[in-house]
Amino acid sequence: MLLTWLIIAPVLGGFAAWRAERWRRDLSRWIALATLAAELGLVIAAATGSGGGPWLAETRWSWIPQLGIAFRLDLDGLSLVLVLLTIGLGLAAVVSSWTEITERVGLFHLTLLLTLAGVFGVFLAFDLFLFFFFWELMLVPMYFLIALWGHEQRIRAAMKFFIFTQGSGLLMLIAILALSIVHERATGTLTFDYFALRGAAASSGLAFWIMLGFFLAFVVKLPAFLFHSWLPDAHTEAPSAGSVILAGVLLKTGAYGLLRFVEPLFPAAAHAFAVPAMALGAAGVIYGAVLAFAQDDVKRLVAYSSISHMGFVLIGVFAWTTLALQGVVVQMIAHGISTGALFILVGFLQQRLHTRDLRSMGGLAGPLPRLSALLMVFAIASLGLPGLGNFIGEFLILLGTFPVNAPITIAATAGLITAVIYAVTLIQRTLHGAANPASPSSLADLTFRETSVVATLAAAILWLGTYPQPLFNLESSALRDLMMQQPGGAGAPQPGGAAAEVAVAPKVITP
């Protein structure tokens, strides 16, 4: 029940925030903050409710029994970590857009919270139909977030984002249906239950193609090299809060999908596909970094750096070793925090300079000391400096991948060098050098509200870089459970033990 509230609460809070605008603008912001704080309480309550095992909480209701579809939510360590990241970045997004958004404030917080509700659903759903339901649903409010509050080219960017992700989503729908029909033909029951379908397609000749459908949907969202062209536009044109949610959370849904579905559902097919996928990841690492270096628009620079970072995730997932997976989780969290913070900082810069163009920046270290210091922290986090979170993630991924495929690991390592180039260029072009004569003469440094948001994120990334052990403890049993699925082997333990018997008896579809 708690898990259901986790999805319902943002919807209710969102509508409350929408209506609250009539009385006071700030009220809808406070309601959004309160909702996210309540979410935090809910998820902690859900996570501490049960003892031991990979599964911390679950909810299961009959939904569309005719098609064997159930409303099934589960929480394990991996989902927990990502839900916490979502809540954290949601809070940061609300606080950082406190003064940026002045039009239709209520509606803005409604769409933001609805997006988050969809994301929570994606991270918790364990029925493939339900997963797809949330997967598509989170795009609609995100589309409006970009199209209504974005920058100059917002309509084009929003449209591109929507069509890319929806289109690849349809491929996943076909794959989901194919998987469950394969299962139905083998066993006679039609079901979309994740645990029932684990290993269902393993022996089928279709396994590779079904896996490919899932893979494409997730790598478009990730995005991997060749599937990334929506990302720079969407990230650049979205308002800061939108960019934070896009980069920090929505990209993680792609990585989560690869971890949760592609590998455990199709162990053999995914193993056979590992080398091309990892090569795609390595290409993304280098390509993203090189293109980031060439950008003049700060937001585009950060967007391309995301492609580079997510390349590491793709490599790590398909290496499928314990070390690499630990790294993937750290990388997801660290990238969410560091890129989210960079987008927030760029938003602050844009509010002050009214431009995102690097050519009209320079010498900001003098007038904006606090902003500069924080920008510095996250730029070097992005390049993978030891002591900050991204280093742990990338190092573990490379370490875990080396025994699997040395050439790809070596190629990806080159990405660390290119990352230094774009990160240092970013610092050089914004903070140092001569001040641009055209920029406003008196610039206000970060306010207390702005500083506290970014400083909190900085503390988080420092903590992640120096003492990541609590994170490992949270997700290690979940990862172990994911990896238990051997090619053709028996299914992993189901959550709830005997409760699994209560599952809705799906009927055969033929009338």
Place this chain on the structure above:
Amino acid sequence: MRATDLIAILPLLVLAATAVVLLLGIAIHRSHALSFSIATGGLLLACISLAPASHHLPHPVTPLFTVDGYALFYEGLILLSSLTICLLSRAYLDARKLQRCDEYYLLLLTATLGAAALVASTHYASFFLSLETLSLSLIALISYVRGHDRPLEAGIKYLILSGVSSAFLLFGIAILYAGLGTLSFSSITHASLAGTALSAPPLLGGIALVLVGIGFKLSLVPFHMWAPDIYEGASAPVTAFVAVVSKSAVFALLLRLFTATGAFHAGPLTIVLGAVAVLSMLAGNLLALLQRNVKRILAYSSIAHLGYALVALLVGGPFAIEAVSVYLVAYAIMTLGAFAVMTLLPPSDSLRDADLIDDYRGLFRSRPGLSLAFAASLLSLAGIPLTVGFIAKFYAVASGVDGSHSVLLGTLVAGSIIGLYYYLRVIVAMTAAPLIMQDDQAARAGGVHQGVLGNAVVAALVLLLIGLGAYPTPLLALIRASASMTLR
């Protein structure tokens, strides 16, 4: 004819009686309010009479009709859609200040009668007569609101093309009769069981000509040319009637032809129908991209949607009745939702409904409620979750996967992706700043007679759209129950 026979066709009798009462009423006293009340009351009564009719299923009534669960399900869909359109017409006609609106309701009733009889037909004679009752009423209905020459043009166009397609249909029926010696649908099944070569040229040609006639009514490519012009020319509630009632009735008949006779599965027909489905999905979606008029966009989108439904029909196998029924219900709800909003919007000038994309600019600010309803309908047409359109698309894709027909499936996906673009274009226009000056728009909004009734209809449609999208279980249960009481 026994009493149970009469009870079984009670909805049809009620409709016919209402038409007669309305006719007499008009002769005695002309009043918009009175005619509207009689029509609404009759439609409601016909809906209620579905309940006693459902007691003896399946029930053949003369060789012409069979009342089974399937027929009653579609009669219900048709009656409810007509009722919705009837309720919407009131405000629409009032706003246009027509001199006489009484015959409008009469034509609406006869067209509904034709559609409702069509879905119960199991004989080519009743099929043809019902279809003609529907079509002839539609011709007059399309050109009824004569503000200018466009409705007339649309009416004439529909008259000619409908006549041509009826001629094809009749010729096809004649060939089948010549070959089989009977006009009953089930005769084809017997013929195929008896080993008569159905792929022999004359019989196959007859079936093909019948399909041409049906294809025209459904505006499937390559018989789709009339749809955009007639959608554009007819007034919004009539367009909704053409799009929803007429098309779902004919599609239901096509489905019955498929399930009642094994003939349509076999041989080259499947390939031809597959090609028609692919062309409809592609042409519908691609041509919609080029339009500036929302009615034309919806016309092309309906061509594409019937293509999707055809996929469910062709490859669904035993699953087809369920998949097609879900699709048609969803199609009816979302199309009615879109047209309901269009009906309630003030006309952009004295001649034209609010049908250009530019008319929708800034609607989110000036009329948030209506524009949200319109956005919900469009998102449903695009197949986004939490709307009934998603469930429909899910069924279409599921039957494509189940039949492992990759060409149809691939086209369906490609078509849906293209479709997103033009649906979003309308939604984007609603969020943009309005073109017209603020006071001008206020003047326009001030002159509108909108009424509580119209708003209530829109609200009900949106609730249904989202409700069935989130929890389709009752609908699926109903469809399964009615499919189980179907005469095969």
